[in-house]
Amino acid sequence: MNQKIGIIAAIVGVCAVIIGWNIYQHQQARPQTQSISKSSSNSSNSSSSSASQTSKKTPTESNKPLIVFFSRTGQNYGGSNLKIGNTHRIANFIAERTGGDLYEIVPAKDYPKTYDATTAQAQKEQQSNDRPKIKNKMPDVSKYETIFIGYPIWWSEPPMIVLTFLEQVDLKNKKVVPFDTNAGSGFGDSIEILKKAAPKSKFLEGFEIAGSEAAGAKNKVNSWLKSIGY
Ligand SMILES: Cc1cc2nc3c(=O)[nH]c(=O)nc-3n(C[C@H](O)[C@H](O)[C@H](O)COP(=O)(O)O)c2cc1C
Incomplete structure (x- = not known):
């Protein structure tokens, strides 16, 4: 028993x-x-399930980047009338993959809607080394380790308002990742200019693309982001 x-x-x-x-x-x-x-x-x-998209890392509050960009709507190079600027589209793709926060540099005074008037104004600003005013409040960059900075190429350089931005924030010891859209100039002189404006930052490999290809550039953006660790 x-x-x-x-x-x-x-x-x-x-x-x-x-x-x-x-x-x-x-x-x-x-x-x-x-x-x-x-x-x-x-x-x-997402529109495609390429390897670069499936390996996306989940961002945490401590490692998510800030994505700063300047981009213009209205008549652009080649006569296109943009509702969303080319650089803005790339910024959106970066935010989508990295989970980062977006900050748009909004000029206090709008640029003209026509392409020719804008090129004339941009050239004047460049020749007189202007610092066009920014309308919106500066972001708190101290919260971020990595800052993406995006802009269109204007006369082979970043628009002067990008320098207004860089001179108002402290990017010392931050990782800076440049990206631009253009009509054939690539980065132009922009990287040297940015490095001069943020001499204590560590620059990572940037991304540039023709503005006309920006809307369909998601996979290219994701491959580049993957190559720099996102
Ligand atoms: C004022 C102005 C100057 C430009 N200068 C250049 C240039 O020097 N080289 C170039 O490749 N594209 C130039 N472009 C074309 C823009 O870089 C291109 O269309 C870009 O994609 C516009 O971006 P956005 O829509 O974000 O403003 C210029 C455009 C404007 C409006």
Whole structure:
């Protein structure tokens, strides 16, 4: 009799251990399952599921970047009438992949809607080394380790308002990542100009693309971001 009770107790004990282990494993697996389903729902929102998109890292508050950009709407190079500026589109792709915060440099005085009037004004600003005023409040850059800075190329340089921005924030020891859109000048002289304006920053490899290709550049942007660790 005693032997029977002993055998039953041993079987119950073994079952309890197995059930307990299964419950423990299930609990351990739960957060992982949630993050997998989160990233797969992200990739299903995107137009393509290339390797660069599926390897996207989940940003945390401590490592998310700030994406600063200047971009102009209205008549542009080649006669296109832009509702969203070319550089703005690239900034959006960067924010989508990195989970970073966007900050748009908004001029206190709008640039003209026509391309010719804007090129004339931009040339004047460049020749007189102007610092056009920014309308919106400066972002708190101290919260970020990495700052992306995007702009169109104007007369082979960044628009002068980008320098207004750089001179009002402290980017010492920050990682700075430049990106631009252009009509054939690539980066022009912009990288040297930015480095001079932020001499204590560490510059990472930037990204440039023709403005006419900006709207369809998501995969190129993602490949570049992957190459610099995003
Ligand atoms: C004032 C002005 C000057 C420009 N100068 C150049 C230039 O020197 N080289 C170039 O490749 N593109 C030049 N462009 C074309 C723009 O860089 C290009 O269209 C860019 O994609 C516009 O970006 P956005 O829509 O973000 O403003 C110029 C455009 C403007 C409005």
